[in-house]
Amino acid sequence: MAMAWGQGELFAKASKQEIQRTKFLLDKYTDMLSLMRDFEQFEQDLQQVGIDGETARRIDQTDLHADKTVNATILIEKQRWVYKKYDFYTHQLERAQRLIKDEDARNAVDYRYIQGYSRKETILFFRRALSxxxxxxxxxxxxxxxxxxxxxxxFFEQDDAEF
Structure with a gap:
């Protein structure tokens, strides 16, 4: 694995772009978990809706004739791919959050992003102990x-390689 930070640097420091990407992923964390749970519970239903419904009729609007069964298979494979990406993202975010050394910062990130509260709710929750x-x-x-x-x-090298 090629490292993307400076020579002689023992610990990597994320760039502004990587911090923004992290914030985006943390903001979407609870949404990813909800969609993953829904997919796990209703995968069979999603497959049947894809076959029976109009979702799979034409994946590409330029198709003059569409094979609904093939398109339904493509659709469910895409849903599985998204599920796997979300699973990877959520596990890496949880892992990185658990490694925060400052307990107050770890708790604040947990409450704000992992539990999914707004910034204002997080401030109100911790207001007794901190300003x-x-x-x-x-x-x-x-x-x-x-x-x-x-x-x-x-993480970012793998994430960039896939997109």
């Missing part, structure tokens, strides 16, 4: 720590 500005700073520090861990384990 508003400290909570915001802890969320940002935790976000940066997650991005740095993802960079260190090669």
């Amino acid at each position: 508003d500005s400290t909570i915001k700073r802890k969320i940002d520090e935790g976000l940066e720590s997650v991005a740095n861990t993802l960079k260190l384990i090669g």
Whole structure:
């Protein structure tokens, strides 16, 4: 695996773009979990709807004639691929979140992103123990720590290679 950080650097530091990508993924974390649970519960139903319904009639609007069964198979394979990507993303995000050293930052990221509360709800939850500005700073520090861990384990290189 080729490392993308400077020579002689023991720990990787995520770029602004990688931090933004991490924030985007953390913002989508609860949505990914919901869609994964739904797919796990209703995979058979999704396959049948694909075959019976109009979703698979034409995947590409330029098709003059479409084979509904083939398109339904393509559709379910795409859904499985998305499920696998979401599974990979959520496991890597959970792993990186658990490795945050600062307990306050780890708890703030957990409450904000992993549990899915808004920034305002997170600030209100931690208000007794910390000031508003400290909570915001802890969320940002935790976000940066997650991005740095993802960079260190090669997440961004794999993510870039697939897209």
